[in-house]
Amino acid sequence: MSARLKVLSVFKSLHRTRLAVxxxxxxxxxxxxxxxxxxxxxxxxxxxxxxxxKMIKIGSDVEIVLRETVLQMEHIGKESLLLRPRESLLLENVPYCDQPRKKS
Structure with missing residues (x-):
């Protein structure tokens, strides 16, 4: 695959990931x-x-980081500092905890 096609592929992949994330x-x-x-x-x-x-590699790495590490959160209640993953965007069977962490 030519460099031009690889660049275009990374560009499109980043935008598709952006839309999902x-x-x-x-x-x-x-x-x-x-x-x-x-x-x-x-x-x-x-x-x-x-x-x-090098830039193609960086773009591919950024796409992976976005896809695997970004998680949208929402507040629980209007005045709460508690957050939970946005349920409408969660994958099925992915556990999460909406309880605050206890300090050690």
């Missing part, structure tokens, strides 16, 4: 879209094959 959060969706587009735009004139491969 920040679902229903318009501020985060917009901020992520602007950041992804800005980073790719900044480097669009890069000609070094070595640098392009």
């Amino acid at each position: 920040f679902k229903e959060d318009n501020k985060a969706l917009t901020a992520a879209r602007l950041k992804i587009n800005d980073e790719f735009r900044k480097n669009r004139n890069e000609t070094s094959e070595e640098n392009i491969q």
Whole structure:
């Protein structure tokens, strides 16, 4: 696969992940879209094959981090400091705790 196709693939993958990870959060969706587009735009004139491969790797790594580590939370109650994962975005059978952690 040519470098151009790999770059395009990473670009699309980041945007698909952005849509899934920040679902229903318009501020985060917009901020992520602007950041992804800005980073790719900044480097669009890069000609070094070595640098392009490094940036492809970074983009792929960022996509994995977003997909595997970002979790949207919601407040429990109006004035509560307790948070829980947004139920509408949870995968089935993924346990979580909505109780505050006890201090050791």
